[in-house]
Amino acid sequence: MTREVRGVAAAPGIAVGPVKWLAPAPVTSRDDAPGSDVDAEIARAEAAFETVAARYSAQALEAKGPAADILFMTSALAADPALLDQVRGEIRGGTPTAHAVTEAVAHFGAQLAALGGMMAERASDLKDVGQRVVAELLGVDPPGIPDSATPFVLAAQDLAPADTATLDPATVLGLLTVAGGPTSHTAILAKALGIPAVVAAPEAVSLAEDTEVVLDGTAGVVELEPSAARREEVLAQRARQADAPTGPGRTADGHAVPLLANVGSAADAALAVELGAEGVGLFRTEFLFLDRKSAPTVAEQTDQYAEIFRILGDRPVTVRTLDAGSDKPLPFLNLPAEENPALGVRGLRLSSVDEGALLDQLSAIAAAATRTGTPVKVMAPMVATAEEAGYFAAKAGAAGLQSRGVMIEIPAAALRSEQLGARVDFFSIGTNDLSQYLFGADRMSSALAALHNPWQPALAATIAMAVSGAGRHGVKVGVCGESASHPEFACVLVGLGVETLSMAPRSLAGVRAQLAEVTLEQCKAAAAAVLSAATADDALRAARSALGRDK
Amino acid sequence: MITRTAVVASKTGLHARPAALFAKAAGESGVPVRISVEGKDPIAANSLLQVMTLGAKQGDTVTLHAEDGAEAALDKLVAMLETDLDA
Numbered sequence: 224m225t226r227e228v229r230g231v232a233a234a235p236g237i238a239v240g241p242v243k244w245l246a247p248a249p250v251t252s253r254d255d256a257p258g259s260d261v262d263a264e265i266a267r268a269e270a271a272f273e274t275v276a277a278r279y280s281a282q283a284l285e286a287k288g289p290a291a292d293i294l295f296m297t298s299a300l301a302a303d304p305a306l307l308d309q310v311r312g313e314i315r316g317g318t319p320t321a322h323a324v325t326e327a328v329a330h331f332g333a334q335l336a337a338l339g340g341m342m343a344e345r346a347s348d349l350k351d352v353g354q355r356v357v358a359e360l361l362g363v364d365p366p367g368i369p370d371s372a373t374p375f376v377l378a379a380q381d382l383a384p385a386d387t388a389t390l391d392p393a394t395v396l397g398l399l400t401v402a403g404g405p406t407s408h409t410a411i412l413a414k415a416l417g418i419p420a421v422v423a424a425p426e427a428v429s430l431a432e433d434t435e436v437v438l439d440g441t442a443g444v445v446e447l448e449p450s451a452a453r454r455e456e457v458l459a460q461r462a463r464q465a466d467a468p469t470g471p472g473r474t475a476d477g478h479a480v481p482l483l484a485n486v487g488s489a490a491d492a493a494l495a496v497e498l499g500a501e502g503v504g505l506f507r508t509e510f511l512f513l514d515r516k517s518a519p520t521v522a523e524q525t526d527q528y529a530e531i532f533r534i535l536g537d538r539p540v541t542v543r544t545l546d547a548g549s550d551k552p553l554p555f556l557n558l559p560a561e562e563n564p565a566l567g568v569r570g571l572r573l574s575s576v577d578e579g580a581l582l583d584q585l586s587a588i589a590a591a592a593t594r595t596g597t598p599v600k601v602m603a604p605m606v607a608t609a610e611e612a613g614y615f616a617a618k619a620g621a622a623g624l625q626s627r628g629v630m631i632e633i634p635a636a637a638l639r640s641e642q643l644g645a646r647v648d649f650f651s652i653g654t655n656d657l658s659q660y661l662f663g664a665d666r667m668s669s670a671l672a673a674l675h676n677p678w679q680p681a682l683a684a685t686i687a688m689a690v691s692g693a694g695r696h697g698v699k700v701g702v703c704g705e706s707a708s709h710p711e712f713a714c715v716l717v718g719l720g721v722e723t724l725s726m727a728p729r730s731l732a733g734v735r736a737q738l739a740e741v742t743l744e745q746c747k748a749a750a751a752a753v754l755s756a757a758t759a760d761d762a763l764r765a766a767r768s769a770l771g772r773d774k
Numbered sequence: 775m776i777t778r779t780a781v782v783a784s785k786t787g788l789h790a791r792p793a794a795l796f797a798k799a800a801g802e803s804g805v806p807v808r809i810s811v812e813g814k815d816p817i818a819a820n821s822l823l824q825v826m827t828l829g830a831k832q833g834d835t836v837t838l839h840a841e842d843g844a845e846a847a848l849d850k851l852v853a854m855l856e857t858d859l860d861a
Contacts, residue, residue, distance in 0.1 A: 295823070296794040304801075334827045342826055343791050349823070376782035516785055516860040552787050554860065557832075 225407045230399070230424025231672045232443035233410035235708060235733050238376060238397035238419050239457040241433045243349065243369045245354065245379035248354045255319035264320045267312050271324075272310075276301035286539045293348070300345075306331060312736065316419040323359045327352030327585055340554070340560045368395075376438050377428060377643040381669075392416050397438035397481040399445060401427050402669040409612040413440075415491070417729030421445055441733070469499045470726070472735050478743040480717050483541075483725035485703055487511075492534040497726040499735070502539040504651065504725020505703035506531065508584065508738060509547050518555045518580060524587035525594070532597035541701075541725075542588050543630065544615075546570050546580060546604040550651065556580070565659065565666075570605025570630075571615060585622035592624070600626035602651055609642040617649050626642050630654035631700075637685045640692025650766050652721070654704025677706035678766075683719060688755060690720040701725060712735035715766055717743070718750030741770050755761055778838045778848045780855035787831035792859035797822040798856055808839040817827040819851070 248608035258264035265409075279298035283291050300306070307329055313323035328349055335346040368377065368390065377395045381402040390398075390413075398413050413420040419440030426712040427445065430436070437446040437457050446453070472482035484495030485502030486509075495503060509529050512519060519527075532540055547553045548569020556577065561567035574581040585601065592599035603615040606629040619627040628649035631637050634657070642649065654677065655666055661681060664671040686702070693700050701723035706712050708730035714737060716724060726736060752765035784792035800807045801820035808816035809825065816839050817824040830836050834853065838848050 292791050296790050299794045299797065299822045301798075303821050303823045305818060305824045331823045331827070335823075338827065338829045341786060342829060345790065345826060557785075 226447045228424050228430070228445040228447065230421040230427065230443050230445065231676065232439075232441055232709065233403070234398070234418060234420035234728055235439065235710065236397075236417065236419030237439040237457055237460055238438045240374055240376045241395045241435055241453050242378045242399070242430050243371055243375040244432055245367060245377060245382070246364045246366050247380075248366045249321070249357045249363050250375035251319070251322040251325045251357055251361075253318065253322055253390040255318060257319045257324055258314075259444055261315055264314050267360065268310050268314065268320055268324065268356075269307065271356045272301055272307060274359055275355045278355075279352075281502045296345075297348050300349055300354070322355045324353055324356050324360065342556075359590050361594070369704060371533055376436055378430060380428075390416060390418065393420050394686045397421075397440065399424060399427050399430075399436075399438060404667055404672045404675055406668050410705070411727070414575055414705070414727040414730060418530075423669045452727055454693070469735075472738055474717070474738050474741055474743050474746065476742040476744075478717070480520075480738055481723045482702075482731050483539075483701070483723055483729045484731065485725050486531070486728070489534060491728065492531045495731075496534060496536075496538075498728045498731050500538070500731060501726060502541075504541050504701050504723055506540055506542045507546065508542060509545050509551060509553070512545065512547070512553050513723055514552075516554050518583075521583050521587045521590070524584060525590040528588055529594050530592035532591055532595040532599065535597055537597065539600065540602040541628070541649075541703075542699070543651075544571070544584050544588075544601065544603050545573065546571060547607075571603040571611055574614075574618075582618065582622070585619055587623060598626075599624070600628060600649065602628035602630055604653070605629060605632065605656075606643070607635045608631060609639060609646060612636075612643040613646040630656075631689045632704075634658065634661050634685060637689040637692075640689040640698075641695050642692075644693045644696040644698040646697065649699045649701065651725070651748060652689060652700065652702045652704065654682065654686075654687055654702060654706040657685065657704065661685055673759070676759045677709055677712045678753070678762040680753055680756050680759070680762050682706070682733040683715060683753045683762070684751065686716070686721065687719050687750075699723070708734065710734050710750075711763075711766060711770060711772065714738065714746045714770055715733070715749050715753050718746035720746070745770050776840055776842055776845060776848065778852050779835055780838065781850040782830050782832055782836060783856050783857060785832055785856045785860045787834065788825055788836075788855075790826075791795050793825045794822050795859050796851070796854060797825050800824060800851060802842075803851065805840050805844040805847050807844070807847065807851065810837050810839065811835075 276298045280293050283294035296587050309327035310323050313326050332346040332349050336343045352465050356364045374394050378399045381400050398418055398420035400422045419438055422445050435448055437449045472480040481501045483502045484500035485505040486492045486495055486503050487507040588601055589754040601619050601624045606612050612629045616627045626648050630653045631650045632653035658675045659666040662674040664674040690700050693718045701721050702716050702721050703725040707724040708726035711731045713724050713734045747768040749769040752769045753762040756762035797820055806818040809819040810816035811828050811830050840848055
């Protein structure tokens with residue numbers, strides 16, 4: 224029997240190839256052999272800092288926009304006189320040279336971290352500087368993605384979003400991380416890039432470099448040293464996925480399930496159209512604001528929304544108003560830091576602090592819709608009560624937007640969906656945050672990843688409740704969370720009465736292909752099986768059986 | 775010894791880009807300049823790291839310190855602090 228490593232499914236798809244580990248950060252110790260000549264050691268450290276600072280500067284000159292600013296600042300950190308003084312002091316005090324760098328970085332990193340917020344984020348930039356200087360001193364490769372001519376499965380303790388963003392799907396076949404969670408930003412980026420990913424797999428630490436594996440990002444399983452026959456099978460499956468059916472989403476018996484895309488930029492929108500999305504179920508507007516130092520004007524927002532609406536043409540677009548807050552800070556909002564940002568002033572709640580930002584955004588969305596003629600719907604994130612739903616519907620209506628909805632991502636909203644449904648036209652269920660609040664489990668915590676498994680029966684039960692309340696008012700329900708991109712769970716959602724599914728564009732083909740193989744009756748049976756299951760494992764097994772996918 | 779006070783104008787405070795530009799200018803001013811916020815000891819203004827660890831936010835008052843004769847250099851740095859370097 225093939226050995227395997229289990230983790231959590233984070234981005235769908237299957238890959239086969241050798242494992243390559245992300246070059247680890249070099250480790251230093253107080254017990255390393257110290258240099259014999261203090262002055263020579265100080266000169267060596269100074270030279271290493273200079274080399275690293277010069278590399279950042281060179282990168283900054285080639286980069287554009289926010290990346291250039293960050294690299295410029297990082298090069299200044301690598302040339303910082305106080306940091307170098309600290310290193311010199313450590314070396315004079317007898318600390319081995321490379322370890323002196325680690326210690327000096329930890330000293331200032333702790334000070335930055337203590338300040339919290341954005342200053343604390345700079346601590347990770349400083350840590351990167353330190354690791355690169357240490358690598359230079361030890362003459363080893365700096366931490367980062369391995370340089371390999373042949374494609375591979377990238378394994379890492381965890382990946383920074385910056386690492387994931389630079390991945391090339393042509394060389395990185397799959398992602399395997401020891402830590403991380405299924406709704407972390409790394410998982411979302413992996414999905415956007417179409418790279419299958421398995422996260423939170425603690426046993427993966429024992430995998431040797433170049434071990435051949437089959438990585439199944441849909442099931443969350445990594446098979447070690449597959450047979451030649453299994454390799455052939457996987458390669459054939461990858462080829463089939465590449466030419467999956469196109470056209471509108473429907474079940475084998477013709478029940479239409481519009482397949483929509485989650486987008487955050489013009490590039491995403493173009494990809495969504497290319498991959499056959501029937502519209503956009505979630506347009507994340509905050510991505511247009513993230514690198515802004517001041518609030519964009521109504522005119523600027525109108526231009527940016529219109530650019531994306533134009534790409535979609537006459538396909539419907541659901542725009543989500545700004546989902547920022549202290550967990551996703553925007554510099555110009557000047558929000559105070561909160562103890563529990565996920566439970567704080569975010570999403571629609573921001574309008575209690577700065578209603579103008581919401582009203583400006585609604586005006587811009589309405590103006591862009593008029594300009595392009597695109598059918599536009601608008602919805603608010605982080606809605607908990609019927610009053611909030613009514614408030615948003617009134618403000619959106621006043622701006623001239625006719626189709627108004629709310630996200631269902633707080634359990635209170637699902638419990639009271641009938642009362643919320645009386646005030647809006649549609650619901651969109653955000654399963655990532657809904658799981659986080661339903662299970663009281665931080666979506667970024669890898670230790671709690673099992674609670675974010677979409678097969679947890681409580682999630683389906685909550686969705687069923689929201690659908691039932693919505694039905695009393697003819698309110699349409701869609702799902703725009705990560706769970707919609709899981710082909711088999713998508714069938715369960717359809718069986719629960721969800722009418723549209725919205726996902727990363729690269730996930731559309733897999734869901735479309737799976738839906739085409741099952742009937743609406745099978746979807747309903749799978750949904751019933753999940754609702755009556757006691758555990759997530761039971762739910763998955765029972766749903767697979769109802770869908771005719773027993774192994 | 776001379777001092778000058780300035781109110782930080784940058785939206786993100788003396789963080790990232792504004793702090794880096796300020797520390798660079800302080801280093802290039804040719805005179806040793808120190809900077810402090812109320813309740814904390816002055817630190818070297820040419821160190822980006824130390825400037826960031828002041829934690830000065832938009833609207834906070836900071837004090838610059840230098841030897842006599844560095845008036846012009848301090849005035850330039852005050853003007854810089856009172857400009858929104860994030861814009």
